[in-house]
Amino acid sequence: MTPEEKRARLAQLLKDKTRPAGKQAPLSFAQERMWFLDKWSPGSAAFHMPTAVRLSGTVDTAALGRALALLVERHETLRTTFQERDGQAMQIIAATGEVPLEVMDLQGLPESEREEEAQRRVVRLAQQPFSLEQGPLLRAVLMLLGGGEQVLLVDQHHIVSDGWSMGVLVHELAMTYRACLEGQPPPLNALPLQYADWAVWQKDWLQGAELERQLTYWKGRLNPHALLELPADKPRPALMSSKGARKVMHLSSPLTQALKALGQREGRTLFVTLLSAFNVLLSRYTGQEDVVVGTPIAGRPRAEVEGLIGLFVNMLALRTDLSGKPSFRELMGRVHESTLDAYAHQDIPFERLVDALKPERHLSHTPMFQVMFVLQNAPMPALEAPGLVMEAKPVDTGTTKYDLSLLLVDLPQGLRVIAEYSTDLFEPATAERLLAHYQTLLEAIVVQPDVSISRLPLLPDTERHRVLQEWNDTTVAHPPEATLTSLIEAQVARTPDAVALEFEGTRLTYRELDARANQLAHALRKHGVGPEVRVGLCVERSLEMVVGLLGTLKAGGAYVPLDPGYPQERLGWMLEDARPPVLLVQERLLSRLPATDAKVVALDTGWEAIAREPTTAPAPLATPDSLAYIIFTSGSTGRPKGAMNAHGPVCNRLLWMQSAYRLTPADVVLQKTPFSFDVSVWEFFWPLMTGAKLVVAKPGGHQDPAYLTALITSASVTTLHFVPSMLQAFLEEPDVAGCTSLKRVVCSGEALPLELKEQCLRMLPGAGLHNLYGPTEAAVDVTFHACQPNDGRRSVPIGRPVDNTQIRILDAELQPVPQGAAGELYIGGVQVGRGYLARPSLTAERFIPDPYATAPGARMYRTGDVARWLPDGEVEYLGRADFQVKIRGLRIELGEIEASLEKHPSVKQAVVLAREDRPGQKRLVAYVTGRDAAPEAGALRAFLLERLPEYMVPSNVVVLERMPLSPNGKADRKALPAPELGGADPSRPFVAPGTAIEQQIAQAWKDLLHVERVGLDDPFFELGGNSLLALQLHRRLTAELGVKLALTDLFQYPTVRALATRLSRREEQPSEDAAQSGRSRAEARRTVNRRAVGGRGRAETTDGDADE
Known part of the structure; x- marks a missing residue:
């Protein structure tokens, strides 16, 4: 339907008034989402729309109260509540309504305290919950500060308002107040329709062919896409709260004008220019070239609805392809086209879109997008009243709906940029840096629009110096001829x-x-x-x-x-x-x-x-x-x-280790690492250059925790090394508490889990735990971190560079990434090895010229590891950039295993993954397709054992009829099933419900989802469930089973098996589960937003000042 046809349909509504007679109406699609969110997290301030209006001058409180009453009479939404009727949520519109103007007199406080107290009360009042069933859903509080100064707080629930509506409300309140002072009727035209009329029209119009047309576009545009994973300062909670904070930056007028001029030259709007730059920032932070950002759109297609107060705003998911290293000018073109296409299909409610696309549900992420972008280029209209100067400002309620929202306001003095961020994930300093990086980027694009986006600078000079020089100042003079x-x-x-050496009793x-x-x-x-x-x-x-x-x-x-x-x-x-x-x-x-x-x-x-x-x-x-x-x-x-x-x-490497850890002749070092791995180098030679005793474990002993504990105790070992997976097994040995001689435990080879670190420090209180990192290609270890108990970190860092070594964390263009952003780890300095024996091309690929070194001819080693700088100058390891993995501390090229499998005569194609289907249990899984007959998994493992070390042989071999392929024809690794779903048919096996509670749950699903059968392991949402159906399921199961059931349970336990198990345990532990339910509800305040009606996303800005 063209915009003209849509406007014509709405015009017909004005004539016909199709809304049924009576004072109730169905909810609009967006209101259905808000209804669900309130049920999920009752009273959450994340869905409030507060605005504080500063009133300087004389206020007639009686006239202001009358003006407020006239607005309640004018707009049905201001006297609307919401109730369930016959299992269906409905708008209940009262014939009359009253929103009293509350007056708080702060003049009794010392004058120096009034402003601060007013701000505290504004925030506290803005966080007070609304009752959707009881109303009113508007509150107004006037605070008297004295000296002709007042603050008026106006707050609404999002279910009856949006950012545009708040502007309408405040503007009409000012006009009506002026009329009341003058004894005149308000100079406002009669409303041609009410919000409830529009809700009926929306439900009538958006169905059938029009619905399918828009859904088809969005399915093609958004399916599938990856989560945007911004590197966070804190571990992402399983259930996100709605706790948030803000940082603000102001761009100068010259820079703002230069940005506008750039867009004008290219025929692009300021929105496109600023969003393009934000996409570059996100891509550089995450390393992802496919970025989806949410943005609100007013959702008011005709002038007749522009003056209504109600929830019209809709969210658009704008997807940008940043691949191919385009210039910024080229990227602006891409963003321009995708934005125009999205606007042409803007009518489908976000909640319906999520229902249709059924993205994978994570209670820790919003669906479709995790980041929002808003530009308000029309500030709050000027407010005038006799004897008053009025200025409206949004209120920060300390909440957020997304991981990150960038809100920009175009003001005469320049752009105001607000970073609203989840405090579950980010520290304030991170938000400040992000704003600084955004400003640096904007300053670059106005003078270098034709430079590749991968080459545009992000780092201010001070930060660049910090990550390249300050944190790599490791120069130490060691004996040069050693x-x-x-x-x-x-x-x-x-x-x-x-005694230098001891083995099996011989010294x-x-x-x-x-x-x-x-x-x-x-x-x-x-x-x-x-x-x-x-x-x-x-x-x-x-x-x-x-x-x-x-x-x-x-x-x-x-x-x-x-x-x-x-x-x-x-x-x-x-x-x-x-x-x-x-x-x-x-x-x-x-x-x-x-x-x-x-x-x-x-x-x-x-x-x-x-x-x-x-x-x-x-x-x-x-x-x-x-x-x-x-x-x-x-x-x-x-x-x-x-x-x-x-x-x-x-x-x-060894001289650094001695200066850091100080072995003495009284120390005993255990050598247990196979000498084919580089850790053995320091195990052999460090004790022998310091006068310590080297105790050598028997062959195979390094894999026997009982033997190791006995040897440590009998030989009084003070220092030893573990890969984390073996450390875990060692700590589970019953006699480990007797290893009191240990002073130093060194870990390396794979990521050290936070829980394992704490367990080790707790069980071996006399031993320091040290996490080291380094590849064989750079003399064993290049970074170090001394572990501390309960240090509040989200993970165990790999630490700082060792003596005379430099760590570079760079992007694909070998540019330093911002502090906190993900990049590939490169190693410079004296420990960089020669290269690979008889592999000149591979050596040239991995050992490259170091552009940041001062020594001529210096090289740096490209590790293939992804890492980031932490605020204190330590490095956090994030994973691998390629298909190289570490299992049990041993580095493995997956391609080597695949090549070996494909040498088997029955194997046509092989793909190997390192899976971690259970936390901390990483394993190799091979997926193969056969040539003529299906290969036999056991035979393939035996074949590999003849060619590869045991640690490189996959624990599972899954035989597939065909290999899933990505659009470019390569094996789609993300589409490969978990091993338990493998075999000739990778689809989920059907398991019938067995117990009475399982059968009751399954029957409820069948009735609500209209499916013929439900298996124990079928996820509710994959079968067609959405948030509204989840509400119905919640009501039904609560009534039929007679148990306490939290709405969050349906999302945390989405299969019949999981939910039945949960409910069975709840019956056994009612008090404990009730407490947990309360905690889950509190923790889920933000998650609510993501799992809303069919969709879990918020169709609105985070405040009333930035809707467009």
Whole structure:
């Protein structure tokens, strides 16, 4: 329907007055949403529309009261209440109504306190609940301050008002007050219709073909789209409250005029210009190129309804594609077109749209959009009355409906910009920074509209200096000529007779260990080992392992760990790449290695020959630049890749660790990490360069918590490392409380859960917990964080950079991201490794020139990790930017597993995901399609076990008939089912309700949803439920089951099984559940807004000053 046709239909309404006779009427679509929200969260101030009017001069309170009464008589909405009639909510319109003008005299207070007290009372009154059933839904309070100063608070419930309506109300109140003073009738034209007439017309018009036309557009426009995940300062609650706050910024008049001029040159409105910039800001904050922002639209298609007070406003979801690195000028064009299209389809109520699109429901998020944008370019009309100067201002009730709302008001002196934010998520400083970034962006676009949006500056100079220089000021002078061998040999000279090494009851002093390593070094020198010569080492954890490592380094060579537990094929690839001329082995493990041309030296059966070599140290050949080791990590091509590290970077890492944690000769360090992983580097060498004792765990012992607790206790271990998943298992060991010798527990390898941190500090009170982060490619660890109990953080940070190391958090254009925004983590400084062995192209891709370094030729390593800066200069890890994951602390390229699966003759295509279907339980899941016959899951796992380490073999293999594809033809990873839904048919299996309560719930669903069957695990909303139906279901189940049922329960427990279980527990624990219900209701005040009638979104601005 064209706008002209729509206006004609409304004009016909003016003639016909189709509303049925009587004083009740159906609710409009928007009112249905508000009715639901009030039932969900009774009395929430989030749905109030308060305005404070400053009155300077003499006020005639009697005339003001009469003016208010005349407005109540004029507008039916001001004397409307809402009640259920025959199970249906209706507008009840009283023939007459009274809204008394309450007067509060504050003149008895000291003059210095009156203004502050008035502000407190305004906020308190604005938060007082309305009763939709009893009314009135308008309150007016006049506060007398003395000296001719007054404040008039006018507040309405959103169900009968919107921002435009508040302007109408205040303007007409001023005109009517003036008329009352003059003894004249108000100069207002008679209203051609009332809001209830319009509600009837809306229900009649928006159906059938017109409804389908608009729904078709929006389905195509919004299905599907991702949540906008702004990085938050606090963990997102499962149920968001409506608590909010505001920060305000004023843009100068010159900047405001420049923005208007830019839009005029391009034929774009100020709204489009400002929204385009906001979209850029959101994209740069989140890294997302598909952004959906909500904006209110007045919803008044004809002049005849412009003077009505009522809830007309509607919400539009404006989706913007920021991909392809467009210039800002090009982006303005995209936003212009999408906005025009949305306006052409603006009539469908937001609540109906959510009903139709059925977005995935999260009680912690609003549907469709999580951020709102509002531009008010027509300020509150001027208010005039004899003897009075009147100024209307919105009231901040301390509430919000969305994660973030940006409200702009175009004033003569320049734009006022308000960031309204959820205090559940954000700190005030974050909102202030966001406004500063928005201003920096706006200042850039007026002079650089043709620059790519990815290159536009966001950071003010002070913040740029902070994240690039101040937080990376890590310069420390360590001995420039240090090598691993020189540091250890210096310690041998200091404490030759102290115990250096212990394994299974056998001990070696520093002198004895040094002597054996020297003998091996001499033997290796005879085999040509020296600087840059690689030595393979295939041994189990033992004394021989430590001697082999030290001997190789003393010879000047670089060791290459070859884990005997790896499949022979993988070991073959590693040998093929490393080409070591010498292999150090234990004789019993030789059969596990593929055939090789390398000289094989057995450290056990062949030691007799090695023992003939001198025990004195060979002349040192290695320098800080010499290669120290090559550790192979998972590779995306299906082959592992060898990361090369030299002595200098590793020594920097170890010297930092000693300065930070201060090992002494009294310390005992447990070495338990497989030597094929980089954590083993510091476990081996840190204690040996500081005079501490190194205790080596038996082979396989690192996976046995009972063994570890016993070893820690018997050996008085003070320092050890865990990946978090193993730390969890260790803490569950019954004897862990006996590990009182522990002083330091170091965690790295994967994200450290907050709960696990607290548990560790609680169960091991004598031990400090340290969270470290770093890739193999940058000498083990590059950041550190000392954990503190109950520190109020949302997660455990990975901390600050170590000595002589820099952390860059950059966007795709290698520009620093704002503090708090997500970006990719890059590592600069002395610990950046050489690169990958025999992989020049991959090395060039991951080790790139460092644009922020002062040293010529400096490189930085691209980690693929996503992180952000915290306000205190620490770094928070957020996840992976690619398909590389960590399981049990071990880094895995999913592509390597996929490549291995696709080598199986029965597999056509394979996709591997790291799923966390249960919190803290991350696992690998493989999805495969077959060629001729369906592959057998067990056979595929056995096939992988022959080719990959056990930790890389998926715990589940799901066989699919076909792989879901995204629009670009690639596998749609987000559409892959959870493993329990896998198999030939990934659809949900039907499970019939069994118990009496399950059958009653299912029957209620069938009756309300008009479906033939309901399974135990069918979600209510997926079957067609919406918020209005949820209200009916709530009433029915409460009556039929005779139990206390909170409306929030239907959203928190959306399946028959979950709800039945919840109700059964409630019957057993009524008092506890009643208390929980009260807490849920209080916590859900904001969530209400998102789950409203069919839709959970608010069709209005957050205050009365910014509706358009």
